Amino acid sequence: MGYLLPKSKLNTFLELLMHGSSFIAPVRRKKDDVVVFEELEGKTDLTRLDFTTNPQFTAKKFFMPAYEPLFTYNMKNQKLTDKKITARQRILFGLRLCDLNAVKIQDQLFINPQFTDDHYQAARENIFLVGWYCNTPPSKFCFCESMNLTHYYDLMLRDLPGKKDIYIDVGSPKGEILMRKAMKLKLKEHHEHVPKIRTPKKLKTHDIRKYFDHPKWQKTTESKCLSCQRCTTMCPTCMCFDIYDKTQTDLEHGTRERTWDSCHSKQFTRVAGDHYFRPDRTARFKHRIYHKIVYYPEIFGQVPMCTGCGRCIEQCPTQIDFVELINEMEDGK
């Protein structure tokens, strides 16, 4: 099921969607000329939309903020004071297929039959996903073609090349609800297949268990990786977090918070007695890659935890390219 939207009417369509909920879209930030997901202030902001590149920061902060209070407490009487969860209705617009699949991965992790993360769930249930299809990959580091992406969205907009229309694919009942907001545009119903995205870069194999002891890991990462954690901050599927108590200076009131954490930090595996389970950089780097490509599919089924967005490669200050690394191992170099 889908609709055809004349390109000239895109802004009108978005204005209609914007009505009554917070609208988040990729815009170019003036101060540093970087494309990021930001909440639009109003209709005039629509002129700032930018689809030339994939936003540098992912939209994961709208699902789990970098600092999120879990509850507040009072130390004196050891009581929890405020544990309300507030979530706003949000429309995330302009997510590429890689970031949409990252949401799927987060959903599997945080909303599972055994445990449900209440904070994540509240945020997630109030989010509508409106995708933007990549006719051409936005970056030379994209390799999503090799990552078995699926269609996971409420709506997906595709700028039909060489035509005057945008095809809107409805991917879920929530998407249908969203389309009702644009009822008065009287869009023509239409159906077509959303094709697979072809990317310049490819990951040659997912079967990398056999390379665990390959000397290349050590050679490339031990001297090059700075453990700066930039890759994990940028990655749309890296959702590891830390929980800690933050007490105010009155030594009475405080907040239990969670914050993003990274397996690239040494502290990540520290246990009592100052023992670290992954003390060297190579072990930590490998853990990230193996978790994404090997361990995750073993736990949750066949999709890897990496969606091929290429951010970790593009953003790494020392240009460590794990895809290249694995490809070289596969080629026997």
Next chain:
Amino acid sequence: MSCKGCGSSCKCHNHLQHVEKGKVLLYEPVKVKILKKQKLGDRHTLLRVEARVDHDPGQFFQVTVLGFGEAPISIASWSKDYIDLVVNPVGTVTKEVIRKKPGDYLLLRGPFGYGYPMHYFYNNSLILVGGGCGVAPLKGVMDYIAKHRQHFGEIHCFFGYRNPGDSIFDKEMAKWEKDGTFTFHYAFSHPPKSFKGPTGFVTKYIEESGLSNHRRAVMICGPTPMMLAAIKSLETLGFNDDQVWISHERHMKCATGMCGHCMIEGKYTCKDGPVFRWDWIKEAKG
């Protein structure tokens, strides 16, 4: 015990969270009363809390001290009416926990994790190997066995401590030794000069015992080097990897398989463990 939260009686909902208070947030600890506090040996402290929740030996609770954080503490009992927690004060949270008094309240989340699958061991003989504070979770196993003694064969316990002052649950163990519920073998690795009892490591006594692997399962809990050494000496006795169950320790935060801290390869210590069969985790590299 069915769950007041969603009405289901499945095991996964059998958490303090659900049982005591109805629906509580995942990261919200629940208040329980401390019934008893007791010093165990020179180093450990036992806190008995009033919590009626189904649990397996080997599972653990996340204990909160507001303002200090959370720490995983394993269960050292098996009872319908209370939970015993043995605290070794080595971290900021645990040091704070032992300052509580009977009558105070403790904040808990749990029980979490996969404990020792006791049904699986029915009609077998058992070997329990514990090192230091690793004896505490095994005390939960022993409580269970003492209540279901007829289902198990002979049971040998090999407990190793650094020095005699570290040993825990001496009274209970002595009672069990007297009535023949368990057979005990102790080993003290760094005893004072005047000490006359058995010295050295448990591995020595395991090898000396000459027990065969026929219809026997082993449960090990202790520091990692000790567990590895014990497994080695069990191998010399002919034990296979799938007869050995170990309990792992990792940095934990969420205890629900989300925060990623406790991963050993593709397994979450908090959710798939802390108890693993050795052959499941043997090959794990990091």
